[in-house]
Amino acid sequence: MSNREWGLAALNLRCADDVMQLERLGSLHACRLSFVRSLVRQMGRQRWQVSRERFDLDENGYGTAIYRLQTPYGRYHGVMFAQALDDSRRSDRVIADAWDVTFGLIEGDVDASLLEQMAANVPLQEAGRQHPRVLVISRANKSLRNFAHFVKALAKGEQPDPEWLTRVGYLYRTTAVYGNGKFGIADFARLHENPDFRRPFSAQMAGVYLLRHFSIEQVEHLARCQAPQTACALATELRRYLGIGNSTGLGMAPFLISHPQLIAQWVNQRETALALAQRQLPSEEDRQRMLALTRRALQHLEETVTEDGEQTERNAETVASLPDVLAWLESAPLEDDLWAQLTAWSERTLSLEAQELINTLLIELYPERVDPLEEQMGVTENLDLQPDMPLIRLRQLIETHYSWALAHDYQSRAGSYWFWYRSVEKEEPRLGVRHEEAGAEKEMLIAIGPRVAHSHAAICEFLEDNPRAKVVDFLLARPRHKEIIRRVQTLVKDTYGDIHANLWHQDMKPMHLLRTKLAFFGASRFDPKSDRWVRITLFQGAPLVEELNAEPEDLGRFDDWSFPLQPQRENGAVGPAGLSPQAGPAAALCNHQPVQGQSP
């Protein structure tokens, strides 16, 4: 197919009734369009540089560190404040008021007065007033066991056991990462012309990437303080295998509902990527790459540890099905529509989570087609009314695009079981049982399905007396329906905007909502702690600051870090896993080295 034909041919995207099912969204995996992946690609491509400006930590690891992030366009600083925290105060919930480390990513330089202002406010997080040049604030708690194990091992001059990072893949987990004007920081609108951080959540992810580097430097510093004669640096493979955790609850859910155009844009780019990949003519090299990626994903999922029974079962089911996928890939003739055949076969035979894994791997195959889509992940959000639309047309549109919403029973106990609300405790989002718990009259309007059904019924009734009415005529008589009508009018053009589920229903799984957003962030190692609380890992396997600073020439290799594998330890040295991108004839096991002054 010529470039012109390729550009003009219509893409066959999956329909919203399929893609926007809550269960399918809750089965998504991070892909190469996820925000951590696109950020790291951009950093490598544009030769971003990270340097340490300040590292004033005491022998307990408490104090201030500042990292400079230099891009071709601008300069930023990550400012970290590490402090002592009593175990009794360590909580991942938004209602916490102190953390092991707090930090901010700031645009421009940090002089003494700004540092003083930040030191007084960043550790307070929501309770502080943040400077308008701060792009991101966040906080994180230690994984105490990992932290202690790493310090102890490094102090003795030994490498920590890689299995510890397989169980919990980080030293710190963030409990919120705030951007877009929260508590006085810079509005996202200010970054629209900023080529570094104009993509959604890229500034937040950059802040988290700097925290990852800090966590390595802090743990090495502590080992050095404890035993300067014997302490060693963390082996490169372990550094790379170390990510940053995130602990999150229902707070993710309202975002998905209140930003439907943005969600539609994300899903649309992912679906476009999948459709582009599916219609590529496969070469034998492509097939071998797909096989290698599948084997790596299989091992990654085999290594993934969670105490959650349901997620364990889902992982096991995916792992059990991947040998069949490998067999299919090895035996299928190399026909032009191989990838379309693969996805059709997977839809017939595999679980949703395995299907979406195949889709993620297919997207991985064609960076030259897929990567330009990362620039399309943002959108100007405005749910605008079309007041001159004939009301009968609106009714048709609802019945065509929102039949899922009209199909539910919102009167039954099961169908109206949950209500969503915000608590007076730091506005923490919670779920309550309707008719049993107080607060339903202050319900957050998260469930779109019942509202669409309610508006549809009112429209039908109005049309009986006013068959030629326009939307504005209806709304002047029934103004309460304005918000849902303009949402519908907007989203029938962006059909991936609304999640096709009754979010009131007793069987609704909030975890699916959390995973949807986290997958777009680039999360791996989904580790549910309840049906509405999850820990994940970001940047595990990602290139290191020192690899970035070395200005990588092979950007494809630099970007190839999905589905990270546990490094191997042999005779006290740590090297890459056999199936990892770092493995190969040139990748010898890295012996541990003594720390020489400051780490890179």
Next chain:
Amino acid sequence: MKVSFNELQGLCRKAFTGIGFEDGDAADAADMVAWMQCHGFNAIDQLNRGLDFLLEEDPESLPQVIYQDGDLAVLDGHGQSVLRSISLATELGFAKARARGLSVVKIRRCHNRQLIMGYLSRLAGRGINITAFWRNVQVPLTEQVVGFRAGHPTPEVRIYSVRDVPEENEPNDGITLVMANHVELLPSLGADHDLDLLARHSESDLMACRERSLQEGIEVDDAIWARLKALAHRILVESSEASRGGAGAGVNDND
């Protein structure tokens, strides 16, 4: 104190919801206030002065169409703030202009009229030319004219006093909106007009003001902010041991 645009918009939305606005009205009202404030019009002060009225308004008393034909509509705002549901009156004008090329909408009896600019900005962004006109006080008689070019979300604004006050100078608490698909309706003053220009805000001035607000934050009086927070607090549910479990978190995060 300095706040961000998003913070101001978000708190206003919660405060309007706390007052009892419908979801869509709360969003529109918050957008209007935040838009005005970041373009240099002191919307927060206006809101603060009008808050007591807003709290007493009958939420069921919404703008009502008194007369309409294909090109023209007259609505009664029932003396309420434009923040509550006035958007539908402007949408009526938009729909008529789309159908007929030009429309005139008169909204009688409404308050906080200047804040309507924040919603008209959205309509202009959807590709319609708009002029909004109203008289502010009777002595001296002042007039405000706001003109948006189609596709431009930032207006030209003129405020002037009329030297030659007509004898029949009845109080005027309404707004007149003229919308047109293809005709630009910008305010301009000829030399022969018997007017004194009191204020002129060009499109570029207002855009620069918005840019400054995004760069430096928006100054808001602490007391007003606290009042908005108190109103926003109304949408929150009291906590209990049972409700703490509703977040689904564990009891111990030390691992």
